[in-house]
Amino acid sequence: MTTSLPPSPRSRFPGANLLELVRDSVSFYRRMGRECGDIGVLSIGSRRVYLVTKAEYVQEVLATQSRKFVKSSAYRVLEPVMGLGLITSNGPLHLRQRRLCQPAFHRRRMEQYAEVVLRCAANLDRERRSGETIDPYAEMCQLTLRIVGGTLFGSDLEREADEALHAADEFFEQCGMNRMRLTAVLSKFGVRYSGGRKMRDARRRLDATIYRMIDRRRSQPEGNDLLSLLVHAIDEDGDGGGMSDQQLRDEVITFLLAGYETTASIVTFAWAALAQHPVLQQKLHRELDDVLGGRAPTLDDLPRLELTRRIFQEAMRLYPPAWIFGRMATEPVQIGPYVLPAGSRALASPYVTHRREDYFPQPDAFDPDRWLPERQAHLPEFAYFPFGGGVRRCIGEPLAMVEGPLILATLGQRWRMEFASPPPRETTKTLFLRPDPSLRMRLFSRTPASFDSTGSQRNELKCVLLP
Protein backbone atom coordinates (compact mmCIF):
# COMPACT_ATOMS: atom_id res chain seq x y z
CA MET A 1 0.00 0.00 0.00
CA THR A 2 1.26 3.47 -0.82
CA THR A 3 -0.11 6.92 -0.13
CA SER A 4 2.04 8.83 -2.63
CA LEU A 5 0.20 10.87 -5.22
CA PRO A 6 -0.43 9.83 -8.82
CA PRO A 7 0.77 12.18 -11.60
CA SER A 8 -0.86 15.57 -12.21
CA PRO A 9 -1.56 17.22 -15.56
CA ARG A 10 1.09 19.67 -16.77
CA SER A 11 0.38 23.32 -16.07
CA ARG A 12 1.93 26.11 -18.15
CA PHE A 13 1.64 28.60 -15.27
CA PRO A 14 -0.01 28.53 -11.83
CA GLY A 15 -3.77 28.37 -12.29
CA ALA A 16 -3.56 27.46 -16.01
CA ASN A 17 -5.24 24.11 -15.47
CA LEU A 18 -8.14 25.68 -13.63
CA LEU A 19 -8.60 28.23 -16.40
CA GLU A 20 -8.62 25.47 -19.00
CA LEU A 21 -11.01 23.42 -16.89
CA VAL A 22 -13.49 26.26 -16.72
CA ARG A 23 -13.14 27.08 -20.44
CA ASP A 24 -13.38 23.56 -21.86
CA SER A 25 -13.72 20.80 -19.30
CA VAL A 26 -14.05 18.00 -21.88
CA SER A 27 -10.71 18.80 -23.54
CA PHE A 28 -9.09 19.38 -20.18
CA TYR A 29 -10.02 15.97 -18.78
CA ARG A 30 -9.09 14.27 -22.02
CA ARG A 31 -5.63 15.83 -21.83
CA MET A 32 -5.39 14.91 -18.16
CA GLY A 33 -6.26 11.30 -19.06
CA ARG A 34 -3.60 11.24 -21.78
CA GLU A 35 -0.88 12.76 -19.58
CA CYS A 36 -1.61 10.95 -16.33
CA GLY A 37 -2.62 7.51 -17.59
CA ASP A 38 -4.65 5.16 -15.40
CA ILE A 39 -5.15 7.62 -12.56
CA GLY A 40 -4.23 11.27 -12.12
CA VAL A 41 -4.79 13.92 -9.51
CA LEU A 42 -5.68 17.58 -9.69
CA SER A 43 -5.43 19.81 -6.64
CA ILE A 44 -8.11 22.49 -6.47
CA GLY A 45 -7.31 24.55 -3.39
CA SER A 46 -7.14 22.05 -0.56
CA ARG A 47 -9.31 19.55 -2.42
CA ARG A 48 -7.91 16.60 -4.38
CA VAL A 49 -9.73 15.42 -7.46
CA TYR A 50 -8.69 12.05 -8.87
CA LEU A 51 -9.52 11.11 -12.45
CA VAL A 52 -9.60 7.34 -12.94
CA THR A 53 -9.45 6.14 -16.54
CA LYS A 54 -8.38 2.49 -16.26
CA ALA A 55 -11.36 0.13 -16.53
CA GLU A 56 -10.36 -1.78 -13.39
CA TYR A 57 -10.19 1.45 -11.33
CA VAL A 58 -13.48 2.72 -12.73
CA GLN A 59 -15.02 -0.55 -11.56
CA GLU A 60 -13.53 -0.05 -8.07
CA VAL A 61 -15.09 3.41 -7.78
CA LEU A 62 -18.50 2.71 -9.30
CA ALA A 63 -19.08 -0.87 -8.21
CA THR A 64 -16.66 -2.87 -6.05
CA GLN A 65 -15.98 -0.16 -3.46
CA SER A 66 -19.02 2.00 -4.14
CA ARG A 67 -20.09 1.79 -0.49
CA LYS A 68 -17.11 3.96 0.43
CA PHE A 69 -18.36 6.76 -1.82
CA VAL A 70 -21.37 9.05 -2.08
CA LYS A 71 -22.32 11.15 -5.07
CA SER A 72 -20.20 14.30 -5.09
CA SER A 73 -21.59 17.69 -4.12
CA ALA A 74 -21.74 18.63 -7.84
CA TYR A 75 -25.08 16.80 -7.97
CA ARG A 76 -26.51 19.37 -5.54
CA VAL A 77 -26.93 21.80 -8.41
CA LEU A 78 -29.72 19.53 -9.58
CA GLU A 79 -31.67 19.53 -6.32
CA PRO A 80 -33.58 22.77 -6.93
CA VAL A 81 -34.89 21.17 -10.13
CA MET A 82 -35.13 17.47 -9.37
CA GLY A 83 -35.69 17.60 -5.61
CA LEU A 84 -34.57 14.33 -4.06
CA GLY A 85 -35.21 11.88 -6.87
CA LEU A 86 -33.12 8.86 -7.86
CA ILE A 87 -30.27 10.88 -9.34
CA THR A 88 -29.81 13.28 -6.43
CA SER A 89 -30.56 11.09 -3.39
CA ASN A 90 -28.03 9.00 -1.47
CA GLY A 91 -27.98 6.20 1.13
CA PRO A 92 -31.18 4.56 2.42
CA LEU A 93 -33.52 6.98 0.58
CA HIS A 94 -31.85 6.13 -2.73
CA LEU A 95 -31.99 2.38 -2.06
CA ARG A 96 -35.69 2.55 -1.16
CA GLN A 97 -36.56 4.64 -4.22
CA ARG A 98 -34.54 2.34 -6.46
CA ARG A 99 -36.45 -0.71 -5.10
CA LEU A 100 -39.75 1.06 -5.74
CA CYS A 101 -38.91 2.25 -9.27
CA GLN A 102 -37.01 -0.78 -10.57
CA PRO A 103 -40.03 -2.95 -11.58
CA ALA A 104 -41.24 -0.18 -13.92
CA PHE A 105 -38.06 -0.70 -15.99
CA HIS A 106 -38.24 -4.47 -16.09
CA ARG A 107 -37.68 -5.93 -19.54
CA ARG A 108 -41.22 -7.24 -19.71
CA ARG A 109 -42.47 -3.63 -19.63
CA MET A 110 -40.52 -2.79 -22.78
CA GLU A 111 -43.22 -3.99 -25.14
CA GLN A 112 -45.61 -1.22 -24.05
CA TYR A 113 -42.85 1.37 -24.05
CA ALA A 114 -41.71 0.27 -27.52
CA GLU A 115 -45.23 0.96 -28.82
CA VAL A 116 -44.96 4.53 -27.54
CA VAL A 117 -41.55 4.93 -29.19
CA LEU A 118 -42.83 3.66 -32.52
CA ARG A 119 -45.99 5.78 -32.45
CA CYS A 120 -44.06 8.97 -31.65
CA ALA A 121 -41.32 8.26 -34.23
CA ALA A 122 -43.92 7.49 -36.93
CA ASN A 123 -45.73 10.76 -36.15
CA LEU A 124 -42.54 12.75 -36.57
CA ASP A 125 -41.78 10.83 -39.74
CA ARG A 126 -45.13 11.84 -41.27
CA GLU A 127 -44.52 15.54 -40.60
CA ARG A 128 -41.33 15.78 -42.69
CA ARG A 129 -40.88 16.54 -46.41
CA SER A 130 -38.07 15.46 -48.68
CA GLY A 131 -35.37 18.09 -49.12
CA GLU A 132 -36.29 19.76 -45.84
CA THR A 133 -33.53 21.20 -43.64
CA ILE A 134 -33.97 20.38 -39.98
CA ASP A 135 -32.36 21.09 -36.65
CA PRO A 136 -31.86 17.41 -35.81
CA TYR A 137 -31.08 17.89 -32.15
CA ALA A 138 -34.19 20.00 -31.53
CA GLU A 139 -36.29 17.47 -33.45
CA MET A 140 -34.85 14.53 -31.52
CA CYS A 141 -35.43 16.34 -28.21
CA GLN A 142 -39.08 16.93 -29.11
CA LEU A 143 -39.38 13.29 -30.05
CA THR A 144 -37.69 11.82 -26.99
CA LEU A 145 -39.55 14.20 -24.66
CA ARG A 146 -42.81 12.92 -26.19
CA ILE A 147 -41.61 9.34 -25.80
CA VAL A 148 -40.64 9.75 -22.18
CA GLY A 149 -43.96 11.60 -21.63
CA GLY A 150 -45.89 8.77 -23.29
CA THR A 151 -44.16 6.06 -21.25
CA LEU A 152 -44.55 8.03 -18.02
CA PHE A 153 -48.12 9.19 -18.34
CA GLY A 154 -49.91 6.79 -20.72
CA SER A 155 -52.31 7.75 -23.48
CA ASP A 156 -55.49 8.53 -21.50
CA LEU A 157 -53.71 11.49 -19.88
CA GLU A 158 -52.64 12.84 -23.25
CA ARG A 159 -54.03 16.34 -22.69
CA GLU A 160 -52.41 16.69 -19.25
CA ALA A 161 -49.21 15.07 -20.56
CA ASP A 162 -49.12 17.65 -23.35
CA GLU A 163 -49.45 20.43 -20.79
CA ALA A 164 -46.74 18.85 -18.64
CA LEU A 165 -44.39 18.42 -21.61
CA HIS A 166 -44.96 21.98 -22.69
CA ALA A 167 -44.20 23.25 -19.18
CA ALA A 168 -41.24 20.84 -18.89
CA ASP A 169 -39.86 22.13 -22.19
CA GLU A 170 -40.02 25.74 -20.96
CA PHE A 171 -38.71 24.76 -17.56
CA PHE A 172 -35.70 22.83 -18.89
CA GLU A 173 -34.97 25.67 -21.29
CA GLN A 174 -34.69 28.00 -18.30
CA CYS A 175 -32.53 25.55 -16.31
CA GLY A 176 -29.17 26.20 -17.97
CA MET A 177 -26.20 24.90 -16.01
CA ASN A 178 -25.14 28.38 -14.84
CA ARG A 179 -28.58 29.13 -13.48
CA MET A 180 -28.64 25.82 -11.63
CA ARG A 181 -25.20 26.55 -10.18
CA LEU A 182 -26.32 30.00 -9.06
CA THR A 183 -29.40 28.52 -7.39
CA ALA A 184 -27.25 25.95 -5.57
CA VAL A 185 -24.63 28.51 -4.45
CA LEU A 186 -27.30 30.89 -3.12
CA SER A 187 -29.03 28.09 -1.24
CA LYS A 188 -25.72 27.41 0.56
CA PHE A 189 -26.03 30.91 2.01
CA GLY A 190 -29.63 30.33 3.00
CA VAL A 191 -30.99 32.37 0.07
CA ARG A 192 -33.92 30.67 -1.61
CA TYR A 193 -33.64 31.51 -5.27
CA SER A 194 -35.92 29.52 -7.46
CA GLY A 195 -34.73 31.02 -10.71
CA GLY A 196 -36.17 33.93 -12.64
CA ARG A 197 -39.89 34.61 -13.00
CA LYS A 198 -40.15 32.52 -16.20
CA MET A 199 -38.49 29.56 -14.53
CA ARG A 200 -40.71 29.87 -11.44
CA ASP A 201 -43.86 30.07 -13.58
CA ALA A 202 -42.84 27.10 -15.68
CA ARG A 203 -42.05 25.10 -12.56
CA ARG A 204 -45.39 26.01 -10.95
CA ARG A 205 -47.26 24.90 -14.08
CA LEU A 206 -45.23 21.72 -14.34
CA ASP A 207 -45.73 20.79 -10.68
CA ALA A 208 -49.47 21.54 -10.80
CA THR A 209 -49.96 19.29 -13.85
CA ILE A 210 -47.86 16.50 -12.38
CA TYR A 211 -49.76 16.60 -9.07
CA ARG A 212 -53.06 16.48 -11.01
CA MET A 213 -51.90 13.40 -12.88
CA ILE A 214 -50.72 11.77 -9.64
CA ASP A 215 -54.21 12.36 -8.17
CA ARG A 216 -55.85 10.77 -11.19
CA ARG A 217 -53.61 7.72 -11.06
CA ARG A 218 -54.13 7.30 -7.31
CA SER A 219 -57.88 7.07 -7.87
CA GLN A 220 -57.52 4.37 -10.56
CA PRO A 221 -56.40 0.72 -10.44
CA GLU A 222 -52.82 0.01 -11.50
CA GLY A 223 -52.23 0.49 -15.25
CA ASN A 224 -49.27 0.08 -17.55
CA ASP A 225 -47.75 3.54 -17.64
CA LEU A 226 -44.75 4.34 -15.49
CA LEU A 227 -46.58 6.86 -13.33
CA SER A 228 -49.29 4.35 -12.50
CA LEU A 229 -46.66 1.74 -11.56
CA LEU A 230 -44.86 4.27 -9.35
CA VAL A 231 -48.07 5.49 -7.68
CA HIS A 232 -49.02 1.92 -6.75
CA ALA A 233 -45.51 0.69 -5.89
CA ILE A 234 -45.13 -0.75 -2.39
CA ASP A 235 -41.76 -1.25 -0.70
CA GLU A 236 -42.37 -4.90 0.14
CA ASP A 237 -38.74 -5.63 1.06
CA GLY A 238 -38.50 -2.49 3.20
CA ASP A 239 -40.98 -0.44 5.23
CA GLY A 240 -44.10 -1.67 3.40
CA GLY A 241 -45.06 1.91 2.40
CA GLY A 242 -45.36 3.67 -0.95
CA MET A 243 -44.23 7.06 -2.26
CA SER A 244 -45.53 10.43 -1.10
CA ASP A 245 -46.83 12.87 -3.73
CA GLN A 246 -43.71 15.00 -3.27
CA GLN A 247 -41.45 11.99 -3.83
CA LEU A 248 -43.45 11.01 -6.90
CA ARG A 249 -43.11 14.52 -8.28
CA ASP A 250 -39.33 14.42 -7.77
CA GLU A 251 -39.05 11.07 -9.56
CA VAL A 252 -41.25 12.19 -12.45
CA ILE A 253 -39.10 15.30 -13.05
CA THR A 254 -35.98 13.15 -12.72
CA PHE A 255 -37.20 10.73 -15.37
CA LEU A 256 -38.29 13.54 -17.68
CA LEU A 257 -34.93 15.28 -17.41
CA ALA A 258 -32.69 12.19 -17.41
CA GLY A 259 -34.70 10.40 -20.05
CA TYR A 260 -34.94 12.71 -23.02
CA GLU A 261 -31.84 14.77 -23.67
CA THR A 262 -29.52 11.78 -23.29
CA THR A 263 -31.14 9.65 -25.98
CA ALA A 264 -31.81 12.66 -28.24
CA SER A 265 -28.16 13.60 -28.18
CA ILE A 266 -26.88 10.10 -29.04
CA VAL A 267 -29.34 9.67 -31.90
CA THR A 268 -28.32 13.08 -33.29
CA PHE A 269 -24.63 12.18 -33.12
CA ALA A 270 -25.47 8.90 -34.83
CA TRP A 271 -27.23 10.78 -37.69
CA ALA A 272 -24.22 13.05 -37.98
CA ALA A 273 -21.85 10.07 -38.16
CA LEU A 274 -24.03 8.50 -40.87
CA ALA A 275 -23.97 11.73 -42.87
CA GLN A 276 -20.20 11.73 -42.57
CA HIS A 277 -19.93 8.09 -43.69
CA PRO A 278 -22.28 7.59 -46.67
CA VAL A 279 -21.18 3.97 -47.18
CA LEU A 280 -22.13 3.15 -43.61
CA GLN A 281 -25.46 4.89 -44.15
CA GLN A 282 -26.09 2.70 -47.19
CA LYS A 283 -25.27 -0.41 -45.16
CA LEU A 284 -27.76 0.70 -42.53
CA HIS A 285 -30.43 1.19 -45.20
CA ARG A 286 -29.69 -2.26 -46.58
CA GLU A 287 -30.11 -3.84 -43.15
CA LEU A 288 -33.38 -2.00 -42.57
CA ASP A 289 -34.71 -3.05 -45.97
CA ASP A 290 -33.59 -6.68 -45.55
CA VAL A 291 -34.98 -7.13 -42.06
CA LEU A 292 -38.12 -5.02 -42.30
CA GLY A 293 -39.02 -5.38 -45.97
CA GLY A 294 -40.79 -2.03 -45.88
CA ARG A 295 -42.98 -2.60 -42.83
CA ALA A 296 -42.63 -0.65 -39.58
CA PRO A 297 -40.13 -2.06 -37.06
CA THR A 298 -41.25 -3.77 -33.86
CA LEU A 299 -39.52 -4.70 -30.63
CA ASP A 300 -39.05 -8.26 -31.93
CA ASP A 301 -36.98 -6.99 -34.86
CA LEU A 302 -34.29 -5.52 -32.60
CA PRO A 303 -32.09 -8.63 -32.32
CA ARG A 304 -31.84 -8.75 -36.13
CA LEU A 305 -31.22 -5.01 -36.49
CA GLU A 306 -27.73 -5.58 -35.28
CA LEU A 307 -25.88 -2.92 -37.32
CA THR A 308 -28.49 -0.41 -36.16
CA ARG A 309 -27.68 -1.33 -32.56
CA ARG A 310 -23.93 -1.20 -33.15
CA ILE A 311 -24.25 2.31 -34.63
CA PHE A 312 -26.12 3.41 -31.51
CA GLN A 313 -23.49 1.75 -29.28
CA GLU A 314 -20.63 3.41 -31.16
CA ALA A 315 -22.31 6.84 -30.95
CA MET A 316 -22.56 6.28 -27.19
CA ARG A 317 -18.88 5.39 -27.05
CA LEU A 318 -17.71 8.59 -28.72
CA TYR A 319 -20.38 10.92 -27.35
CA PRO A 320 -21.60 9.61 -23.99
CA PRO A 321 -24.15 12.23 -22.84
CA ALA A 322 -23.31 11.68 -19.14
CA TRP A 323 -19.67 12.20 -20.02
CA ILE A 324 -18.23 12.45 -16.49
CA PHE A 325 -19.54 11.71 -13.02
CA GLY A 326 -18.14 12.21 -9.58
CA ARG A 327 -18.08 10.55 -6.21
CA MET A 328 -16.79 11.70 -2.82
CA ALA A 329 -14.85 9.25 -0.63
CA THR A 330 -16.42 8.94 2.83
CA GLU A 331 -13.35 7.02 4.12
CA PRO A 332 -9.85 6.29 2.76
CA VAL A 333 -10.10 4.09 -0.35
CA GLN A 334 -7.33 2.11 -1.99
CA ILE A 335 -7.44 2.36 -5.78
CA GLY A 336 -4.54 0.52 -7.42
CA PRO A 337 -1.34 1.62 -5.63
CA TYR A 338 -2.89 4.84 -4.27
CA VAL A 339 -5.01 5.71 -1.28
CA LEU A 340 -7.68 8.33 -1.88
CA PRO A 341 -8.20 10.17 1.43
CA ALA A 342 -11.66 10.68 2.93
CA GLY A 343 -13.26 13.80 1.45
CA SER A 344 -11.41 13.55 -1.87
CA ARG A 345 -13.27 13.33 -5.18
CA ALA A 346 -13.04 10.52 -7.70
CA LEU A 347 -14.13 11.22 -11.26
CA ALA A 348 -14.94 8.54 -13.82
CA SER A 349 -15.41 9.76 -17.36
CA PRO A 350 -16.89 7.53 -20.06
CA TYR A 351 -15.73 10.17 -22.56
CA VAL A 352 -12.07 9.82 -21.51
CA THR A 353 -12.00 6.05 -20.94
CA HIS A 354 -13.91 5.37 -24.18
CA ARG A 355 -11.14 7.16 -26.07
CA ARG A 356 -8.23 5.19 -24.60
CA GLU A 357 -6.22 3.74 -27.44
CA ASP A 358 -5.46 0.49 -25.59
CA TYR A 359 -9.17 -0.32 -25.32
CA PHE A 360 -10.35 1.18 -28.60
CA PRO A 361 -7.66 1.32 -31.32
CA GLN A 362 -7.97 4.51 -33.41
CA PRO A 363 -10.28 5.82 -30.73
CA ASP A 364 -11.54 8.87 -32.64
CA ALA A 365 -12.78 6.85 -35.62
CA PHE A 366 -16.49 6.05 -35.79
CA ASP A 367 -16.38 2.29 -36.31
CA PRO A 368 -19.50 0.29 -35.38
CA ASP A 369 -17.62 -2.94 -36.25
CA ARG A 370 -15.81 -2.66 -32.92
CA TRP A 371 -19.00 -4.03 -31.45
CA LEU A 372 -18.92 -7.25 -33.45
CA PRO A 373 -18.89 -10.06 -30.86
CA GLU A 374 -15.40 -11.28 -31.78
CA ARG A 375 -13.93 -7.79 -31.51
CA GLN A 376 -15.47 -6.82 -28.21
CA ALA A 377 -14.74 -10.17 -26.52
CA HIS A 378 -11.46 -8.94 -25.04
CA LEU A 379 -12.73 -5.62 -23.79
CA PRO A 380 -12.38 -5.41 -19.99
CA GLU A 381 -15.53 -4.75 -18.00
CA PHE A 382 -15.93 -0.98 -17.42
CA ALA A 383 -13.85 -0.03 -20.47
CA TYR A 384 -17.28 0.97 -21.82
CA PHE A 385 -19.73 2.39 -19.33
CA PRO A 386 -22.09 4.94 -20.94
CA PHE A 387 -24.75 3.96 -18.39
CA GLY A 388 -22.44 4.09 -15.36
CA GLY A 389 -22.27 1.03 -13.12
CA GLY A 390 -22.90 -0.55 -9.75
CA VAL A 391 -25.94 0.40 -7.67
CA ARG A 392 -26.21 3.76 -9.44
CA ARG A 393 -26.25 2.29 -12.92
CA CYS A 394 -28.79 4.01 -15.16
CA ILE A 395 -32.25 2.64 -14.41
CA GLY A 396 -33.45 3.76 -17.86
CA GLU A 397 -30.88 1.68 -19.78
CA PRO A 398 -33.34 -1.00 -20.97
CA LEU A 399 -35.65 1.73 -22.27
CA ALA A 400 -32.79 3.64 -23.94
CA MET A 401 -31.51 0.46 -25.64
CA VAL A 402 -34.96 -0.08 -27.13
CA GLU A 403 -35.69 3.55 -27.88
CA GLY A 404 -32.45 4.58 -29.60
CA PRO A 405 -32.25 1.73 -32.14
CA LEU A 406 -36.02 1.90 -32.84
CA ILE A 407 -35.79 5.64 -33.60
CA LEU A 408 -32.81 5.02 -35.90
CA ALA A 409 -34.73 2.21 -37.62
CA THR A 410 -38.02 4.10 -38.04
CA LEU A 411 -36.46 7.28 -39.40
CA GLY A 412 -33.54 5.60 -41.20
CA GLN A 413 -35.98 3.44 -43.13
CA ARG A 414 -37.54 6.52 -44.68
CA TRP A 415 -34.81 9.13 -44.82
CA ARG A 416 -31.29 9.68 -45.98
CA MET A 417 -29.44 12.37 -44.03
CA GLU A 418 -26.94 14.90 -45.30
CA PHE A 419 -25.22 17.78 -43.59
CA ALA A 420 -26.67 21.21 -44.24
CA SER A 421 -24.04 22.75 -41.91
CA PRO A 422 -20.49 21.77 -40.97
CA PRO A 423 -20.26 18.51 -38.93
CA PRO A 424 -21.04 19.09 -35.26
CA ARG A 425 -18.69 19.73 -32.40
CA GLU A 426 -19.75 18.60 -28.99
CA THR A 427 -20.68 21.06 -26.26
CA THR A 428 -21.44 20.81 -22.56
CA LYS A 429 -23.37 24.02 -22.03
CA THR A 430 -26.07 22.05 -20.22
CA LEU A 431 -25.83 19.07 -17.96
CA PHE A 432 -24.98 16.64 -20.73
CA LEU A 433 -22.60 16.39 -23.65
CA ARG A 434 -24.61 17.29 -26.71
CA PRO A 435 -24.17 18.41 -30.30
CA ASP A 436 -23.48 22.03 -31.03
CA PRO A 437 -26.84 23.77 -31.62
CA SER A 438 -25.70 25.11 -35.02
CA LEU A 439 -25.97 21.61 -36.55
CA ARG A 440 -28.44 21.39 -39.44
CA MET A 441 -29.21 18.41 -41.63
CA ARG A 442 -31.16 17.83 -44.81
CA LEU A 443 -33.52 14.90 -45.22
CA PHE A 444 -34.13 13.05 -48.47
CA SER A 445 -36.92 10.57 -48.86
CA ARG A 446 -35.74 7.12 -49.84
CA THR A 447 -39.13 5.40 -50.09
CA PRO A 448 -41.97 5.73 -52.59
CA ALA A 449 -44.54 8.37 -51.66
CA SER A 450 -47.08 5.55 -51.42
CA PHE A 451 -45.57 4.47 -48.09
CA ASP A 452 -48.48 3.58 -45.87
CA SER A 453 -48.63 6.38 -43.32
CA THR A 454 -49.46 3.92 -40.53
CA GLY A 455 -46.11 2.37 -41.41
CA SER A 456 -47.69 -1.07 -41.47
CA GLN A 457 -47.26 -2.34 -45.04
CA ARG A 458 -45.76 -1.28 -48.32
CA ASN A 459 -46.44 -3.06 -51.57
CA GLU A 460 -43.20 -2.46 -53.30
CA LEU A 461 -39.74 -2.01 -51.90
CA LYS A 462 -37.93 0.42 -54.14
CA CYS A 463 -35.45 2.75 -52.51
CA VAL A 464 -35.19 6.07 -54.27
CA LEU A 465 -31.79 7.39 -53.29
CA LEU A 466 -31.96 10.98 -54.44
CA PRO A 467 -28.68 12.59 -55.48
Ligand code: HEM
Ligand atom coordinates in the same frame (compact mmCIF):
# COMPACT_ATOMS: atom_id res chain seq x y z
C1 HEM B 1 -28.88 6.62 -23.84
C2 HEM B 1 -29.50 7.22 -22.88
C3 HEM B 1 -29.01 7.32 -21.47
C4 HEM B 1 -27.73 7.42 -20.97
C5 HEM B 1 -26.43 7.44 -21.75
C6 HEM B 1 -27.83 7.49 -19.54
C7 HEM B 1 -26.75 7.55 -18.67
C8 HEM B 1 -26.83 7.49 -17.30
C9 HEM B 1 -25.71 7.41 -16.40
C10 HEM B 1 -24.24 7.40 -16.82
C11 HEM B 1 -26.19 7.35 -15.14
C12 HEM B 1 -25.36 7.22 -13.85
C13 HEM B 1 -24.86 8.56 -13.35
C14 HEM B 1 -24.00 8.39 -12.10
O1 HEM B 1 -23.60 7.29 -11.74
O2 HEM B 1 -23.72 9.40 -11.49
C15 HEM B 1 -27.62 7.42 -15.23
C16 HEM B 1 -28.47 7.39 -14.17
C17 HEM B 1 -29.83 7.49 -14.27
N1 HEM B 1 -30.57 7.51 -15.44
FE1 HEM B 1 -29.88 7.38 -17.30
N2 HEM B 1 -29.16 7.46 -19.19
C18 HEM B 1 -29.91 7.34 -20.34
C19 HEM B 1 -31.27 7.24 -20.45
C20 HEM B 1 -32.13 7.28 -19.38
C21 HEM B 1 -33.56 7.16 -19.47
C22 HEM B 1 -34.34 6.91 -20.77
C23 HEM B 1 -34.04 7.31 -18.20
C24 HEM B 1 -35.47 7.28 -17.68
C25 HEM B 1 -36.55 7.29 -18.38
C26 HEM B 1 -32.90 7.49 -17.32
C27 HEM B 1 -32.98 7.68 -15.96
C28 HEM B 1 -31.89 7.64 -15.11
C29 HEM B 1 -32.01 7.69 -13.64
C30 HEM B 1 -33.30 7.85 -12.85
C31 HEM B 1 -30.72 7.59 -13.13
C32 HEM B 1 -30.29 7.56 -11.65
C33 HEM B 1 -30.18 6.11 -11.23
C34 HEM B 1 -29.73 5.93 -9.79
O3 HEM B 1 -28.85 6.65 -9.32
O4 HEM B 1 -30.26 5.00 -9.15
N3 HEM B 1 -31.76 7.46 -18.07
N4 HEM B 1 -27.99 7.50 -16.56
